[in-house]
Amino acid sequence: MAEERKSLIKIKPKRYKDGEIVKVSFMVMHPMDTGMGKDKKTKKIIPAKYINSVKFNYNGKDITTMTVWESLSVNPVFTIYMKVNGKGKLTVTYTDNTGEVHEKSKKIKPKG
Amino acid sequence: MQRRDFFKKIGSVAAVGAVIPVMSFAADAPKPVSPNKMDYKVAVDAITGGKAPVKSSKVKLKVPEIAENGAVVPVTVEVDSPMTDSDYVKAIHVLSTKNSNARCIDVNLTPANGKAYFSTRIKLGGTQEVVGLVELSNGEFLIASQSVKVTIGGCG
Missing domain, CATH: 1.20.5 (Single alpha-helices involved in coiled-coils or other helix-helix interfaces)
Incomplete structure (x- = not known):
């Protein structure tokens, strides 16, 4: 919990207009341990630690929610499309099976 | 002799x-046993509720045919849908046939997405099929699958 995780929200294209459909990627540095792997040095099983759920919230409305299991890769990427609907804030929240919660937000500023 | x-x-x-x-x-x-062990058939039944999914060309599943590293396999699911309030894709499920937990991710979409698309990277334990299961707003289920050859398993 104390560990600070790096995450990033990427929007493509960088300049977009109101009403345009843009590609949004959320990346996070997370180990995604399945609970089946072993530490090579200590030979002990690494306890499971994986992302449970991801939520994309845009201007107070959940546009996409995801239920995630452990078979996603290390440092996962989630890419979806989103319709830009005026100025606002996009917030991505994820929850971990150990109770870790992380939040990242990005301002949405359509031009033109 | x-x-x-x-x-x-x-x-x-x-x-x-x-x-x-x-x-x-x-x-x-x-x-070690996977924390949520689930077979492929059980997983499909749990999602569809017993309904038989229909194979459709509307679902475009993009997976490499040969994955050198099973730990990072890019998966893209795209569905041909207008994404209006009356007709949209409700959910995209990504499954694998032979992983100890068949379910990888469930994505619940809304019309606010504008386009039914989802992309991520998954782990595969061995050579198997990757399945994209799509739930439409009218309750129908569409399915698309592709086999992936994995040279080095990525689980565990």
Whole structure:
């Protein structure tokens, strides 16, 4: 919990207009341990630690929610499309099976 | 011939000798089990509620045919849908047929997405099929699958 995780929200294209459909990627540095792997040095099983759920919230409305299991890769990427609907804030929240919660937000500023 | 027999005997003894320690070791440390073990068929039934999904060309599943590293397999699911309030894609599920937990991710979409698209990277334990299961707003289920050859497994 104390560990600070790096995450990033990427929007493509960088300049977009109101009403345009843009590609949004959320990346996070997370180990995604399945609970089946072993530490090579200590030979002990690494306890499971994986992302449970991801939520994309845009201007107070959940546009996409995801239920995630452990078979996603290390440092996962989630890419979806989103319709830009005026100025606002996009917030991505994820929850971990150990109770870790992380939040990242990005301002949405359509031009033109 | 005698020489051959000798080697056969030696070989069998060696094989037995090799198996016993492995077995005793296995008994000591049980193989770790996935926290949410789920078979592919059970997973599909849990999602569809017993309904049979229809194979459709509307679902475009993009997976490499040969994945050198099973730990990072890019998966893209795209669905041909207008994404209006009356007709949209409700959910995209990504499944694998032979992973210990068949379910990878469930994505619940809304009309605010504008386009039914989802992309991520998954882990595959071995050569198997990746399945994209799509739920439409009218309750129909569409399915698309592709086999992926994995040279190095990525689980565990």
